[in-house]
Amino acid sequence: MKVYDRTPLNLDRMVIPHGRVYLIPERCKGCNICIRFCPMQVLQESKGQNAKGYHYPEIVEGKEDACVHCQFCMIVCPEFAIYTDAGEGSTP
Amino acid sequence: MTRPAVLTGKHFMHGDHACAEGALAAGCRFFAGYPITPSTEIAEHLAARLPEVDGVFIQMEDELASMATILGASAAGARSMTATSGPGLSLMMENLGLGVMLELPTLVVDVMRGSPSTGLPTLPGQSDVMQARWGSHGDFAVIAYSPWSPQEMFDLTILSFNMADLYCVPAILLADEVVGHMVEKVTIPPEDKIDHIERKKPSKPADGSTYKSYLVEDPDLVPALPFAGEGYHIHLTGLTHDERGYPDMSAETHDHLVRRLFEKIQKNANDIIRVEGYELEGARIMVVSYGCTARSAHSAVLQARAKGIPAGLLRLVSIWPFPECIIRDLSKSIDHFIVAEMNLGQVRLEVERVVHRDVIGVHHAGGAMIPPEPILAAIEAVAK
Amino acid sequence: MSQAIVAEKHPLDDLIRADRMPHIWCPGCGIGIIMRCYAQAILDSDMPIDKHIVVSGIGCSGRVAGYMKLDSYHTTHGRAIPFATGLKLANPSLTVSVFSGDGDLAAIGGNHLIHAARRNIDLTVVCINNFNFGMTGGQVGPTTPQGAFGTTAPYGCQELPFNLPGLLKACGANFVSRWTAVHVRQVRDDIQYAFSKPGFAFIEVLAPCPIGFGKSNGIDDGLEEMEMYRDRSVHIQEAKASEEEMVIDLRADHPIYVGRFVDRDRPPFKPAEALKS
Numbered sequence: 001m002k003v004y005d006r007t008p009l010n011l012d013r014m015v016i017p018h019g020r021v022y023l024i025p026e027r028c029k030g031c032n033i034c035i036r037f038c039p040m041q042v043l044q045e046s047k048g049q050n051a052k053g054y055h056y057p058e059i060v061e062g063k064e065d066a067c068v069h070c071q072f073c074m075i076v077c078p079e080f081a082i083y084t085d086a087g088e089g090s091t092p
Numbered sequence: 093m094t095r096p097a098v099l100t101g102k103h104f105m106h107g108d109h110a111c112a113e114g115a116l117a118a119g120c121r122f123f124a125g126y127p128i129t130p131s132t133e134i135a136e137h138l139a140a141r142l143p144e145v146d147g148v149f150i151q152m153e154d155e156l157a158s159m160a161t162i163l164g165a166s167a168a169g170a171r172s173m174t175a176t177s178g179p180g181l182s183l184m185m186e187n188l189g190l191g192v193m194l195e196l197p198t199l200v201v202d203v204m205r206g207s208p209s210t211g212l213p214t215l216p217g218q219s220d221v222m223q224a225r226w227g228s229h230g231d232f233a234v235i236a237y238s239p240w241s242p243q244e245m246f247d248l249t250i251l252s253f254n255m256a257d258l259y260c261v262p263a264i265l266l267a268d269e270v271v272g273h274m275v276e277k278v279t280i281p282p283e284d285k286i287d288h289i290e291r292k293k294p295s296k297p298a299d300g301s302t303y304k305s306y307l308v309e310d311p312d313l314v315p316a317l318p319f320a321g322e323g324y325h326i327h328l329t330g331l332t333h334d335e336r337g338y339p340d341m342s343a344e345t346h347d348h349l350v351r352r353l354f355e356k357i358q359k360n361a362n363d364i365i366r367v368e369g370y371e372l373e374g375a376r377i378m379v380v381s382y383g384c385t386a387r388s389a390h391s392a393v394l395q396a397r398a399k400g401i402p403a404g405l406l407r408l409v410s411i412w413p414f415p416e417c418i419i420r421d422l423s424k425s426i427d428h429f430i431v432a433e434m435n436l437g438q439v440r441l442e443v444e445r446v447v448h449r450d451v452i453g454v455h456h457a458g459g460a461m462i463p464p465e466p467i468l469a470a471i472e473a474v475a476k
Numbered sequence: 477m478s479q480a481i482v483a484e485k486h487p488l489d490d491l492i493r494a495d496r497m498p499h500i501w502c503p504g505c506g507i508g509i510i511m512r513c514y515a516q517a518i519l520d521s522d523m524p525i526d527k528h529i530v531v532s533g534i535g536c537s538g539r540v541a542g543y544m545k546l547d548s549y550h551t552t553h554g555r556a557i558p559f560a561t562g563l564k565l566a567n568p569s570l571t572v573s574v575f576s577g578d579g580d581l582a583a584i585g586g587n588h589l590i591h592a593a594r595r596n597i598d599l600t601v602v603c604i605n606n607f608n609f610g611m612t613g614g615q616v617g618p619t620t621p622q623g624a625f626g627t628t629a630p631y632g633c634q635e636l637p638f639n640l641p642g643l644l645k646a647c648g649a650n651f652v653s654r655w656t657a658v659h660v661r662q663v664r665d666d667i668q669y670a671f672s673k674p675g676f677a678f679i680e681v682l683a684p685c686p687i688g689f690g691k692s693n694g695i696d697d698g699l700e701e702m703e704m705y706r707d708r709s710v711h712i713q714e715a716k717a718s719e720e721e722m723v724i725d726l727r728a729d730h731p732i733y734v735g736r737f738v739d740r741d742r743p744p745f746k747p748a749e750a751l752k753s
Contacts (some may be wrong), residue, residue, distance in 0.1 A: 164562025
């Protein structure tokens with residue numbers, strides 16, 4: 001994907017991580033902040049509910065590999081309910 | 093040149109200064125306070141002396157801050173104190189209750205003055221007695237001693253620190269302007285003669301598990317709280333809390349906690365209470381008094397004895413917890429109780445509660461020491 | 477769609493009291509975000525966790541102390557700073573932080589705030605500013621923007637709010653910054669920077685309060701307030717505004733000025749020492 005006016009010299013050495021999303025459903029309070037602030041729009045509100053009736057997030061159809069492990073969902077979640085890690089096989 | 097913490101020897105010392113020296117001798121290394129007559133000399137003396145013993149002195153912006161600061165210092169493990177008078181004590185009430193709830197020992201010296209309100213800043217009073225006991229909101233017990241001399245300003249400060257640390261509770265030294273501002277002989281013993289009780293500490297080192305700060309298994313009902321920074325990761329909160337220190341809003345937990353905090357003092361009252369008896373032998377009339385007024389009462393009792401009147405003096409060195417058993421036992425052989433105090437009848441209420449009969453009061457709202465004459469007159473009136 | 481991987485443990489669970497999760501703050505409340513930044517700052521600071529102490533006052537933000545797995549003290553309303561002062565001065569090896577709200581620190585605790593800053597006590601104070609007294613249901617506070625509504629200002633807040641950075645700068649604090657709950661990386665960085673910077677550090681973080689402030693002021697949920705912060709924040713370096721204008725004013729055109737307002741090196745408070753002869 002081409003996003004630069006000029007190609008950075010070390011572009012070939014840049015590896016975009018392939019992130020995996022982890023969730024602790026019982027902690028989620030359905031505030032949707034992670035969903036709205038995810039730069040790759042990986043998440044959406046699920047039909048599933050936790051014990052308190054909050055709809056926790058799920059991964060959008062087709063976006064299973066879109067997460068780039070930028071961790072913003074973890075950083076901006078008020079409930080310590082979501083985080084990511086870098087899975088294997090990251091695209092250059 | 094820097095002087096040591098314990099100035100062993102005989103001194104001719106100002107009452108407030110004696111209190112400050114007592115604190116240093118007791119190992120107090122932290123003072124936070126706010127100037128207020130008639131206790132300012134304690135702060136001034138410690139401002140000069142604490143740095144000599146590598147202690148911390150800080151003058152805070154008000155008494156609210158002072159009380160909170162000494163509790164913080166206590167949480168870090170320091171023996172800490174503040175000194176104030178009636179108006180300041182009123183401002184310290186909420187955080188006094190915090191000290192009770194967090195079970196953090198500290199010392200509050202209240203050099204009482206003519207009250208209420210601004211009252212008589214430079215003149216004596218003894219009308220904060222009930223405030224010391226009931227001033228903060230809620231059911232809890234306090235420890236309060238009342239010195240009648242600069243020597244006792246020294247001795248009772250040490251005793252207060254030891255009792256506070258022993259029972260993990262704030263202690264109050266209820267002095268008054270006369271005792272605070274008079275100058276008298278003060279003998280300071282050698283350092284090894286000054287007993288020093290350490291706070292109970294956890295028996296096992298931190299192991300990463302949630303330490304149960306308030307799981308109290310000892311019969312004395314006192315918890316073993318670690319200091320800040322020792323790795324136990326404790327949580328202390330003014331909210332009603334469970335054994336782990338976590339907030340717990342159940343009525344049952346509340347009742348259990350509040351009763352333990354209360355019983356912790358009441359159950360150990362005999363170890364805390366101090367009284368002194370004068371001319372008790374064959375006494376039929378008992379004068380009960382404390383602080384500077386007890387000096388006049390003592391003189392009155394001696395004069396009465398000289399006239400063949402069987403009068404005695406019971407001096408309350410500890411006012412809270414109230415020495416009920418002692419007074420109840422005495423009442424078997426005493427015909428008349430007289431309470432002499434510089435307020436309109438606060439300890440008298442307690443004595444009446446205990447002996448279940450009328451008690452004669454020799455009262456004055458404050459501003460001048462009660463002389464022996466009215467006390468002697470009261471003794472003679474009932475002696476007929 | 478497919479499920480996220482269900483986990484038991486969050487990477488920061490060792491620093492928080494996971495056995496007390498989920499916490500009591502409302503859905504969309506920003507306090508959890510800022511507490512996470514604090515936990516991350518502690519993890520990334522080279523100081524041992526045992527030496528990190530947190531003190532809180534009363535209010536929603538006052539519950540932060542109870543959720544951090546540190547030596548933590550939940551004191552009385554407004555008195556967190558003096559309590560923390562006592563802790564720090566009695567054991568200077570501790571890194572003492574104060575976590576509280578706008579009401580606790582700037583209303584009832586205002587006198588202690590300005591004096592601790594004047595003395596430049598070595599504390600890190602994080603003030604979570606959600607413009608109201610949230611715990612008690614949304615009353616106006618000392619930082620409620622003029623014209624905003626609260627349960628005790630049904631006709632709109634008549635008063636001018638504090639500009640906290642300006643106030644703390646005038647008092648003498650060594651470090652003052654203001655961010656919002658969207659600026660999560662800057663908040664973490666500033667908290668960690670404050671740990672190692674001697675003197676009084678004050679970090680104001682605007683946080684959404686959907687139930688207390690939002691409901692009275694037409695902000696439907698925490699997300700909407702987060703987006704408002706993202707859209708209206710202007711860094712003070714790019715701002716062409718005087719300091720007076722940097723007060724928070726949520727009426728239409730007024731930007732929210734964020735950034736580091738003060739970073740200087742006045743000597744931190746040190747108790748007097750005797751003249752060793």
